[in-house]
Amino acid sequence: MRDNDDLMANYRKAYDNRVGFGHRPALILIDFCQAYFEPGNLLYAPVEAALESALRLRALARAAGVPVVLTNVVYQAGGLDGGRFFEKAVPLRNFLKGSPTAAFGPGLTPFADELVVSKQYPSAFFATSLASTLTAAGIGSVILTGLTTSGCVRASCVDAMSHGFRTAVVAEACGDRHPDPHEANLFDMNAKYADVVSEDEAAQFLRSLVSGAAAV
Template identity: 35%
Template sequence: MPDTDDYKQRSYGEIPVGLGAKPGIVVVDFQKGFTEAQYPLGGAPLVMRALENTAKLLKAARAMGVPVATCNTAYMNEREMPYWKITAVRETFRHDHPSAELDPRIYDPAYDLKVCKKGPSIFFNTDVADYFAKERVDTVIVTGCNTSGCIRASSIDSFSHRYRTLVPEDCVGDIEEQPHRDNLRDLGRRYVDVVDLDYVLAYLDRWHSAQAAA
C-alpha cells in the first residue's frame, strides 16, 4: 500500500524495541465473555487461536518464574461503567455474571496477579505497573483480546510506562482479521515489536538460561 511506503520513508518502524533484562507478561481480557461462544462476544476464531497460543506461552513462562498479570473487565452495574458503545459489554460484563470469569485455560490463581480493569488498558488504575516495578520487569509481553481495543490500549500504556513492549501476533486476537492486522501494523510502526509465539519462547528460554548460569 502507498501509505506503508510513505511511513517507511519517514522512518517509522526503523528502530526495534529490542529485549531487556527481565520479561513480564500481561494477559488481557481472556474472560469467558470472549472465549465461550454462548456469549454475544465469545468464540471469535482469532481470539480462540490467541487463547490456545497464550496458554502454551504461560505454561512455559510460569515454569521459568516469569511474572504474569492477568485481568478481566467487570463492573458493579451500568452506573459504574464508562460510556461503552457495546450493548453486550453493558449487559453482561458484571461482577455477578459468569461471562466475567477468567478462562481457566489461561488463569492460575496460585501464580498470577489478577486485576479487574475498568477501562481498555490493563495498566489504567490497576496495580500491574507497581507489581512489575517490584519484580524489576523492563520488557512486557502483551497477550489477550481484542487487538483493536484493549490490546492496543494496553500496548500504548506499556510503552508510556517505558517498558520495552512485545506483542506476539498469534497470542492476540480480534473479532475480525482486518482490524487485527491494521492495529498490529500501526503499533509496530510506533511503539512495539510485533513478533510471534516462537520468538517469545526463545527469548524466555535464553533469559532463563542466563539466570540459571548467573
Template identity: 35%
Template sequence: MTDWNAEVETIRRRRAERTKVGPGERPAVVVVDFQRAFTEHENIGPGTAVALEHTQRLLTAARAADVPVIYLVMVLDDLDDRMLAQRVRSSLTERCLRGDPWTEISPVVPPAPQDHVVEKTVASGFWRTRLDDLLAELGVDELVMTGTSTSGCVRATVVDAAYRSLRVSVVEECCDDFRVLSGETSLWDMQDRFGDVVSLDETLERFAARAAGPGRTVDDAAVHA
C-alpha cells in the first residue's frame, strides 16, 4: 500500500532539488480566480485566508516596484460557454455568470486603478482572451503566479505560459487549493516540467530590490515605502 505521507515528503524534496529556470527581467504578477466564488465556497479550508493575505503582501510589493498586476477572472455570459466537463458535472463555475456577486474579486486582494483585469471562460487565462496581447503590450517575459486553484486554473495557465516560453514563478504561499493533495502534486509537476516554484520571501526581496532602483539599497526602499 502506498504511504502518501512519504510520497508527499519525497516530492517536496525533489521539488527543492530540481533545477530552476530562473526569473525574467520584466515580470508581471498574475492573480488567478481569487473571486468570491472560489474563495468563499463551502469547501474552503484555513489555507485560503492565508493565501489571500500573503497575496496582498505580494501585490503591495509589486505595485511599489512598478511590476504590472494582472487579474484573471472567470466571467460567463452563458453557462454553456463552459467546457464540456463543467457542463456535465456540478462545478463552482455555475456561480460565475456575469453580474453575479460571486464573480467579484475578493475584497482582501482588490485591484488597484493601474491593474489589469482579463476575463476568461475556462481554466487557462490564455484561451480566447486578451492575455497574449496584454503581455506583449507590457513587454512581460515572466509570470509571477498566485491564485486558486493550484491544480486547476493556476496550473492550466502555467502550462500555457510555458508553451509560450515565458518564465514562470509560482509563489507557493500565494496559491490555494482545497484539494490539498492535488495542490501539492501540482506544485511538484509545475516545478518539474513548466517553471519554478518560489517562496514569498524571495519574491518580496526581488521586488524590494527592484523598487530600490539604481543607487538605492533595499533598506532605502523599505524606509520610503
C-alpha cells in the first residue's frame, strides 16, 4: 500500500491539473456497436452500463443543444480499407459493411440531426473529417464516451487533445473487456490528456447549459 500511496502522491505532484469542460462542447459516443453486446462474440464485453450512461448524457446534451456525434467502424468487403489494423485485430471482421454486428447497440439509433462518423482505425479523428467538422461548427471541447476505454476511446482522447480540443472522458460511460485496462487507461488519460470525470459531473455541466439557454 505504501508503494501505491507514493505513486499516487508522485502523480498528483506532476499531473494533478484540471482543464475543465470548456465552451461549445460536443458529446461523442464512440463505437457502441452491437458486437460488444452479444454473448459469445469475440468482442463481447460487460458494457451495458456504459451505454446506459452514455444514453443519459445524450438526452441531456440534446436538451442543451449540444451537438452529438456517433462513431462506428465500417469496412468494405475483405477489409481492404482496414490496413494493418484489420490485419492484426481478428474481431474487426464484425464490422464488415452490412454485418448485423456492425449496427449500433441496443437503444442507440442516430437522430437525423446527429453526426455519424464511420472510421477504419481506432481514433475518431484519424483519417476522418471529424476535427474539421467540429472546428467549422465552432466547437472547442469534447466529452467522450464509448468503447473500449483502452482502445478507441483512448486513441480518440489523445487525438482530440492533439487537435486542440479541451477533452473530458466520462468514466461510467466508457467500458472495456476487463476492469484493469479500463481503470489503467482512465488513470493515464486523466494524467496527461484529458479530465476524467464522473457521469454526475458531466450531467451537471450539461444541465447548466440548459439553464443558461433558458436564462437567455
